[in-house]
Amino acid sequence: MNYEDYAVVMKGIVKRFPSVLANDNVDLFVKKGEIHAVVGENGAGKTTLMNQLYGLLKPDKGEIYISGKKVDIKGPKDAIANGIGMVHQHFMLVDNLTVAENVVLGSETAKSGFLFDLNEAKKTVKEISEKYGLLVDVDAKIEDIPVGMQQRVEILKTLYRGAEILIFDEPTAVLTPQETEELFEVMRRLKKAGKTMIFISHKLNEVMEISDNITVMRLGRVTANLKTSETNEVEIARAMVGREVVLRVEKPPHKPKEVIFEIEDLWVKDNRGLDAVKGVSLKVRAGEIVGIAGVAGNGQTELVEAITGLRKVEKGRVTFLGQDVTGYDPRKLRDMRVAHIPEDRLKHGLIVQYPAYYNLILGQQWWFPYSSRGFLNHKVIFETANKLFEEYDIRPRNIYMFGSNYSGGNQQKIIVAREINAKPKFMVVAQPTRGLDVGAIEFIHKTLIKMRGQDVAILLISMELEEIFSLSDRILVMYEGEIMGEVRPEETTVEEVGLMMAGKKLEEVRA
Amino acid sequence: MRVSALPRFWAFIVPVVSVIVALLIASVIIIMIGKSPVEAYTILLKGAFGSSSAIANTVVKTTPLILTGLAVGFGFRAGVLNIGAEGQMVMGALMATLVAINLGSVPPFIAITITLLVGMLAGAGWAAIAGYLKAKTGAHEVVTTIMLNWIATYLSSYMVQVPLAVGSGTPKSPEIAPNAKLPVLMTVGAINMNTGIIISIIAAILLYIILEKTTMGYEVKAAGFNPYAAEYGGISISKNITISMAISGALAGLAGVIELTGVHYRFLGTLSGGKGFDGISIALIGQNHPIGIIFAALLMGALRTGSNEMQFAGIPKHIVMIIQGIVIFLVAADRIIRTSMVIMDKKEKTAQETKKFVKRAAILSVVTVVAMLLSRENLWSGLGKFGYYIGKVFWVIELVSLLSLMIVVVLYIISAVISLGMAYSKRKKVKS
Numbered sequence: 001m002n003y004e005d006y007a008v009v010m011k012g013i014v015k016r017f018p019s020v021l022a023n024d025n026v027d028l029f030v031k032k033g034e035i036h037a038v039v040g041e042n043g044a045g046k047t048t049l050m051n052q053l054y055g056l057l058k059p060d061k062g063e064i065y066i067s068g069k070k071v072d073i074k075g076p077k078d079a080i081a082n083g084i085g086m087v088h089q090h091f092m093l094v095d096n097l098t099v100a101e102n103v104v105l106g107s108e109t110a111k112s113g114f115l116f117d118l119n120e121a122k123k124t125v126k127e128i129s130e131k132y133g134l135l136v137d138v139d140a141k142i143e144d145i146p147v148g149m150q151q152r153v154e155i156l157k158t159l160y161r162g163a164e165i166l167i168f169d170e171p172t173a174v175l176t177p178q179e180t181e182e183l184f185e186v187m188r189r190l191k192k193a194g195k196t197m198i199f200i201s202h203k204l205n206e207v208m209e210i211s212d213n214i215t216v217m218r219l220g221r222v223t224a225n226l227k228t229s230e231t232n233e234v235e236i237a238r239a240m241v242g243r244e245v246v247l248r249v250e251k252p253p254h255k256p257k258e259v260i261f262e263i264e265d266l267w268v269k270d271n272r273g274l275d276a277v278k279g280v281s282l283k284v285r286a287g288e289i290v291g292i293a294g295v296a297g298n299g300q301t302e303l304v305e306a307i308t309g310l311r312k313v314e315k316g317r318v319t320f321l322g323q324d325v326t327g328y329d330p331r332k333l334r335d336m337r338v339a340h341i342p343e344d345r346l347k348h349g350l351i352v353q354y355p356a357y358y359n360l361i362l363g364q365q366w367w368f369p370y371s372s373r374g375f376l377n378h379k380v381i382f383e384t385a386n387k388l389f390e391e392y393d394i395r396p397r398n399i400y401m402f403g404s405n406y407s408g409g410n411q412q413k414i415i416v417a418r419e420i421n422a423k424p425k426f427m428v429v430a431q432p433t434r435g436l437d438v439g440a441i442e443f444i445h446k447t448l449i450k451m452r453g454q455d456v457a458i459l460l461i462s463m464e465l466e467e468i469f470s471l472s473d474r475i476l477v478m479y480e481g482e483i484m485g486e487v488r489p490e491e492t493t494v495e496e497v498g499l500m501m502a503g504k505k506l507e508e509v510r511a
Numbered sequence: 512m513r514v515s516a517l518p519r520f521w522a523f524i525v526p527v528v529s530v531i532v533a534l535l536i537a538s539v540i541i542i543m544i545g546k547s548p549v550e551a552y553t554i555l556l557k558g559a560f561g562s563s564s565a566i567a568n569t570v571v572k573t574t575p576l577i578l579t580g581l582a583v584g585f586g587f588r589a590g591v592l593n594i595g596a597e598g599q600m601v602m603g604a605l606m607a608t609l610v611a612i613n614l615g616s617v618p619p620f621i622a623i624t625i626t627l628l629v630g631m632l633a634g635a636g637w638a639a640i641a642g643y644l645k646a647k648t649g650a651h652e653v654v655t656t657i658m659l660n661w662i663a664t665y666l667s668s669y670m671v672q673v674p675l676a677v678g679s680g681t682p683k684s685p686e687i688a689p690n691a692k693l694p695v696l697m698t699v700g701a702i703n704m705n706t707g708i709i710i711s712i713i714a715a716i717l718l719y720i721i722l723e724k725t726t727m728g729y730e731v732k733a734a735g736f737n738p739y740a741a742e743y744g745g746i747s748i749s750k751n752i753t754i755s756m757a758i759s760g761a762l763a764g765l766a767g768v769i770e771l772t773g774v775h776y777r778f779l780g781t782l783s784g785g786k787g788f789d790g791i792s793i794a795l796i797g798q799n800h801p802i803g804i805i806f807a808a809l810l811m812g813a814l815r816t817g818s819n820e821m822q823f824a825g826i827p828k829h830i831v832m833i834i835q836g837i838v839i840f841l842v843a844a845d846r847i848i849r850t851s852m853v854i855m856d857k858k859e860k861t862a863q864e865t866k867k868f869v870k871r872a873a874i875l876s877v878v879t880v881v882a883m884l885l886s887r888e889n890l891w892s893g894l895g896k897f898g899y900y901i902g903k904v905f906w907v908i909e910l911v912s913l914l915s916l917m918i919v920v921v922l923y924i925i926s927a928v929i930s931l932g933m934a935y936s937k938r939k940k941v942k943s
Contacts, residue, residue: 331745
């Protein structure tokens with residue numbers, strides 16, 4: 001076949017990681033001189049695909065053509081030689097060097113053989129920046145300039161190395177709306193100059209604004225190839241979140257009782273000190289599952305951590321059982337019967353160097369009868385562990401193995417067993433089935449429904465829309481730290497929620 | 512329950528194998544300087560355990576090492592790297608001195624108790640500074656404890672040179688009140704074996720109980736293994752850091768008081784003499800296990816006592832340093848030994864390799880020992896000059912075979928690592 005009209009063709013790309021098929025027979029066609037968007041949820045395989053194009057990963061299978069010529073890209077050097085440049089999500093810049101120095105770093109021109117020619121570098125960088133309208137101060141140090149300008153330096157770096165094809169990996173994730181607009185201006189100018197660009201994003205409005213063609217990915221596969229001018233956000237959202245038939249657990253009707261848990265105008269910062277949760281309010285009643293849907297990284301993690309006492313609440317109020325528990329530490333909350341199934345089971349949920357019987361009392365180790373007068377009661381601990389292993393069918397049936405030696409599904413079962421064994425009144429459940437097989441998913445879903453039947457209040461956070469839809473009594477959609485709207489699963493559609501996940505308020509969607 | 516039993520077994524086997532390998536390597540060096548390793552090690556052993564005074568000496572040297580080893584080891588279990596045992600030991604001894612010189616009219620039992628407590632509190636307080644700084648500001652304890660070491664060192668050297676100074680010569684404090692001295696278990700020659708050894712063994716047992724049987728131990732270890740999960744499990748990390756540092760410092764302080772009240776009876780600038788730093792290597796060799804630390808400290812104490820005897824026999828005592836260094840290296844790089852152990856019961860190909868290795872190693876060992884015996888000069892002295900050369904020839908054979916033995920061992924370990932790596936990656940592929 002003739003691929004000469006295409007700047008980049010990736011054909012039948014397969015990339016397998018130990019636990020997941022990241023790219024499953026992916027085809028990508030990028031025409032010369034276009035801005036091509038690759039969209040999909042986190043974990044859809046977009047970045048993996050781009051890392052293969054840039055030589056950071058090697059495909060297990062598949063072919064890559066650049067301008068119609070088959071190439072074998074062994075590393076970023078080969079990619080650069082083929083005119084490919086990558087603007088990384090996390091900038092690869094040296095903070096205490098100047099803009100010019102950063103741009104030429106690694107391919108410096110030398111004066112009389114071996115001396116670094118700074119003036120020559122400055123001149124070249126200035127020329128390029130003026131040609132494409134990338135305004136930078138070549139003498140400024142990276143640490144002194146704003147993020148938007150740092151990104152321009154990244155772009156300059158690729159242009160300096162002669163890139164004809166530029167990959168932008170979620171470039172707007174770190175930018176303010178104004179900086180985003182400036183970036184788009186630069187991209188349009190680059191397009192005019194004949195450059196080809198691949199734009200990775202999960203923000204649909206941006207994709208609609210800047211791209212010419214769109215490739216949509218989901219779970220490692222391409223689910224749609226769309227022309228931007230002939231499509232709309234709904235169609236993209238549908239392709240992004242998928243419409244596969246889901247196994248839905250039987251959910252008997254159950255009347256929720258009084259409000260057990262409530263947050264009002266909650267503000268939380270992320271690790272970088274930026275607002276991650278911006279004034280979220282919600283209520284959870286006894287015997288009710290409230291689901292929070294959203295693309296990963298929209299403040300859900302910070303919300304969960306703030307509720308469970310792992311992160312500081314900047315502003316707002318958390319009420320539990322009618323008591324103000326804002327700023328309570330995990331120990332106090334656990335004593336009040338708040339349970340938490342954490343998003344990251346290896347980071348928060350388990351101490352993998354501890355045997356299972358110890359993991360089954362984590363967060364309850366100071367409770368009687370596990371502990372009395374400061375001493376652990378190993379006999380009771382072993383009995384409890386054996387009982388829970390039977391009850392939750394945790395395999396292998398050996399409570400003495402280290403946490404790290406159980407499979408992911410059984411690790412999750414250990415956590416679920418432990419948290420439910422704490423007889424909670426309120427449970428925060430984050431990503432309870434991530435990476436689990438169908439059997440384990442079904443078991444955990446059934447367990448959650450059972451807890452609901454026993455009048456436990458449950459707040460469920462999940463990236464899996466199917467999970468949210470099949471378990472929740474009410475669905476809240478979170479986007480950039482805010483609640484976009486509240487819907488009931490029986491009164492909404494996946495498209496509607498998908499649009500809210502992409503940043504549209506419920507009123508806008510239904511308008 | 513093989514899976515859970517294995518790590519414990521390894522924890523024991525790694526130091527033992529390390530010591531054996533270290534002795535082997537050091538024997539090459541001993542041969543190269545023209546001495547017999549068998550003789551050197553015999554003298555070393557005799558010097559450490561050969562007489563009652565040797566044993567007493569070893570015990571006295573071991574006592575503070577157990578405590579500093581426990582101090583560092585407990586810190587490691589709790590996830591804090593206490594490099595400041597040295598400074599905590601100095602502060603413990605110094606503060607205890609200030610109190611103990613004034614306890615003349617107090618009955619012995621109370622005087623000793625007060626002195627020990629003051630020393631422990633001083634050590635704990637000194638360490639808690641670093642713990643508090645880490646908990647509140649995130650200042651890394653390695654940096655702060657090292658700085659605190661220097662402060663303690665210079666503060667103590669000022670104290671013994673100015674306010675506390677007595678006599679001439681080495682700066683020293685006045686002697687402590689007799690009632691504050693630790694009871695002597697046994698006096699052998701010039702050496703008083705004091706009750707400190709009992710105190711330190713009790714400390715080790717107590718620490719074992721705390722770590723393995725109490726809720727506090729559960730929380731301390733949890734925080735050391737995975738602070739995120741610990742915090743999730745209702746364990747306050749900042750509280751834990753401060754407490755762990757304080758306990759660690761109390762143990763180091765205790766080491767200082769025991770040196771004061773059991774050995775020197777006065778504060779000297781050289782009282783700690785690097786024993787705080789030795790605690791790091793001892794904790795490592797003892798695999799941070801309280802009982803393991805007792806044996807590791809005994810090993811170090813014995814090596815040091817025995818090395819003096821070796822020196823008298825004309826074998827440099829620095830050989831002991833080499834042995835120590837190699838042991839620590841091997842224990843720290845325990846993967847090398849663990850991996851070769853795993854290989855030993857893996858698959859046929861490696862089994863064959865292992866068989867071959869064992870055969871070669873056995874032959875080379877026999878050759879080495881035989882050559883070693885035959886190279887003794889007096890054996891051939893009847894043959895005059897010719898005999899001298901024969902002796903030298905055997906000496907060369909001995910050296911060569913020992914070197915090849917080492918090469919065989921190293922090659923085997925390398926091949927073991929490679930085949931394990933391959934087996935591992937294969938398993939990974941099958942899984943996915």
